[in-house]
Amino acid sequence: MVKDLFESLLKARPIFKNKEVMRPAYIPDILPHRDTEIRHLAAILVAALRGETPSNVLIYGKTGTGKTAVVKYVGKELENKGVELGKPTRHIYLNCEIVDTQYRVLQNIANHFITEWSDRVPFTGWPTDEVYAKLKQMMDSEGGVTVITLDEIDKLKGDEVLYNLTRINSDLKRAKVSVLGISNDLKFTEFLDPRVKSSLGEENMIFPPYDADQLRDILNQRAKMAFREDVTDEGVIARCAALAAQEHGDARRALDLLRVAAEIAERDKAKEITEKHVKLAQNKIELDRVTEVTSSLPMQSKLVLFSIIVGEDLSRAAGQKMGLTTGEVFDIYKELCKKTGADVLTQRRIADLISELDMLGIITARVISKGRYGRTREIQMSAQPDKIREVLGNDELLSAIRDFRPRIQSRLGGSF
DNA sequence: CTTCCACAGGAAGGTCTGGCGG
DNA sequence: CCGCCAGACCTTCCTGTGGAAG
Incomplete structure (x- = not known):
């Protein structure tokens, strides 16, 4: 019964006492180490x-x-x-x-x-x-x-x-x-x-970036305001601080980690935040980012991204571990356009879309030279291809080709 | 050493949309 | 309604280039 549902939720002691101070936009009265x-x-x-x-x-x-x-x-x-x-x-x-x-x-x-x-x-x-x-x-x-x-x-x-x-x-x-x-x-x-x-x-x-100790001070300051007593310990805070310190001492990142960990703990009806929650938070943040970025991509970029995923599957099947080239992605892209009835853009434009995807951190594309065989980009998914495939599948136009495999494979067959 | 591939990526310009004052 | 504006999105055309092959 619904009533019971809420009752149990109410009975669980919440972790937060003031969630607002953990939000990125919040500016505290005291800025530690600044x-x-x-x-x-x-x-x-x-x-x-x-x-x-x-x-x-x-x-x-x-x-x-x-x-x-x-x-x-x-x-x-x-x-x-x-x-x-x-x-x-x-x-x-x-x-x-x-x-x-x-x-x-x-x-x-x-x-x-x-x-x-x-x-x-x-x-x-x-x-x-x-x-x-x-x-x-x-x-x-x-x-x-x-x-x-x-x-x-x-x-x-x-x-x-x-x-x-x-x-x-x-x-x-x-x-x-x-x-x-x-x-x-x-x-x-x-x-x-x-x-x-x-x-x-x-x-x-x-x-300068914050070091792990300074991040710890920042987190402690906010934690005191945001959480009820005894829901965090030094270990959890230190963990968040250390993880964020690895990523160029980003305080926003540290706060996000701690906040999401706390949210997960609260949903878990846990009495306190543990390192396990931090770990889960780390995954969730990355996944949310990828999902968010992917789903808000314009149509053509989605097609390009899908082409890269298809291309990776293909080259894996062919036993190749190198990344794809711009030309290969473009070939697959053209096929996908035919299937979906989307306009085919020029390769020049596709190259730009690939750069954009790279900047969003959803793929990696670095320029390499293959000597005699030209200069191109080496393109790879940077993470979560399955999740991205799923998100892309939600798109109306792309759902039609969710499980698309190209018939002939031009260059991926074995020319290099 | 030179050649030359398969692009990278700059420049300039076209087309379309949405919003403005008149 | 029109003419004008900025900006998003593309195309066309272009010059430049790292390094394996010859």
């Missing part, structure tokens, strides 16, 4: 409170090293202090993975200054310089200092925005702007316009 970075950033931005323009800053660091957390934290403190001192100071945070073009960046910033819905800059439609002009006008009528944070700045398409934003001060009469870029790619400035490069990198900060 004092130096916080102070450094504050020392740069304090100029805003004196009504001056702070230097532009570039922050580097791998994922999960606290860049975003530190910037948001300092940004908020800055705004608070600004209010206190009567110095209008504003911090605008944009993530360039979502807001990734010149137009959208300007549009987003402009809309921070606009309160009336009807005056907002539309998603699209205006010429870019008009948005830019509007932005300058809005900024000048408001005055004050604005710090614009561009997170994942390396995802931005083109450096025109950066050029414009770093130069905007000379067009402003009352307002002042400084730009704070966050990147996890150290070499990001390499391809920038030298003028942008120098003005953006007036100050540089590098966030």
Whole structure:
């Protein structure tokens, strides 16, 4: 009976007392092991409170090293202090993975200054310089200092925005702007316009990865807030910390592991989180990632991915252990298109789709040379082909060819 | 040593969609 | 409705290239 079902669930002591603090977006009041970075950033931005323009800053660091957390934290403190001192100071945070073009960046910033819905800059439609002009006008009528944070700045398409934003001060009469870029790619400035490069990198900060001990402190801090007492022990925390430390000291990863482990434990009605739960969590996270990425792939990419799976089965059957080449994948892809009635794209395009799949970490494709027999990519599934096959099978178009095996095998037969 | 394969991957341009003001 | 805009998605055409074979 349903009633009993819920009763038993209620009776089990939950692991969590506050789940919110384990979520990636949560920013705690204290950021362990980031004092130096916080102070450094504050020392740069304090100029805003004196009504001056702070230097532009570039922050580097791998994922999960606290860049975003530190910037948001300092940004908020800055705004608070600004209010206190009567110095209008504003911090605008944009993530360039979502807001990734010149137009959208300007549009987003402009809309921070606009309160009336009807005056907002539309998603699209205006010429870019008009948005830019509007932005300058809005900024000048408001005055004050604005710090614009561009997170994942390396995802931005083109450096025109950066050029414009770093130069905007000379067009402003009352307002002042400084730009704070966050990147996890150290070499990001390499391809920038030298003028942008120098003005953006007036100050540089590098966030080192956390080591296992520091991750442990972070996890302990959150665990204290998130869990009831006596549901974790040092062993579990240390395990999560160690696993994440292996992966370039990613705190987000560590927190994810611990959170998912706790969720599994709770569902298990376990009294406490054990290392077994951590292990399960590790698998679940990877599986979820693959499933999520695969199912949200566009149609053509799914076809390409399916081609790679089919190709791998085929070459395994032929007793070959090498990866597939771009040409082989393309051959299979063409056959699959015929079966499904999908449009056949060019090989050039397919090569790009293969690169995209590689970047998503769902396949590995590295460029190799086979000497006389050309230069190509060696393509392999990186994990979970069965799971991916299953996910792809859920797709309407692909379900028709779920168990497809090509009739003739052109190149895989034995030419190399 | 040179040749030459089977692509990699850059550049430029085309087509389509969705949203805008007028 | 139109003309215009940005952006996603593709194509066409292209030059460049690591290294086994000759």
